[in-house]
Amino acid sequence: MRPKILMIHGGGTTPDIFRIQARKLDAALSQFFDLRYVTAPIECPAGPGVLPFFAGMDPFLKWMHDQPPDLEDLDTFPALDDMLQVFHTEGPFDGIVAFSQGAKAALHLLRHLERERGGDRAVDFVITVCPTCPFQGIKDPKDGRSPYAKACLELGRVQAESIHVLASGDPYNYESESMIDFFEPSARKVFRIEGGHHMPMDDGFNRKLAAMAARIYNGI
16 A cells, blocks of 8 residues: 555645645655545635636635634644544555645644654654744744744644745745744754745656655655
């Protein structure tokens, strides 16, 4: 059986849209892995850059509302139970690829799974692209050191090996810079590339990401 990756779309899109957005990385990863795209449960307006290209592909979906919760609910979101069901019934999954708001969903999912395992890694690797950070980050250039984001960070870092792709022209870049703090520093790699809030389109870079994922999976 081939190893599997859970593919988590961003907010205001759908799995079908994400397949198109991630087509270059999908093609590279599919040489080594089977990919399972999951569906967010909450209908919402179209996300950044979705219209007009993906007009007619609604309903658009998101994973969470991003409203400050009670402090005891910092590490959960509406789709967590659904994602755990997919993980436990269709797994094991060896890796996760998550874009934008999907990276927040991946963060909460992985921390929950690692707690279930007594701190052991739940997947071999996670790749986040243009990730947005819980509660809009802890490095907002205006002031934005959200007490919710800081409290969420204090709940612990993801231990799985992680690869983060941050884009210099992304309007949410400050959130991406905050997001990497939620992953174990000794197990993470960060790529800062040119571009906006979208999946990488360079064939060579996508092949590089896929090769890195395959090496991590194979323990090389």
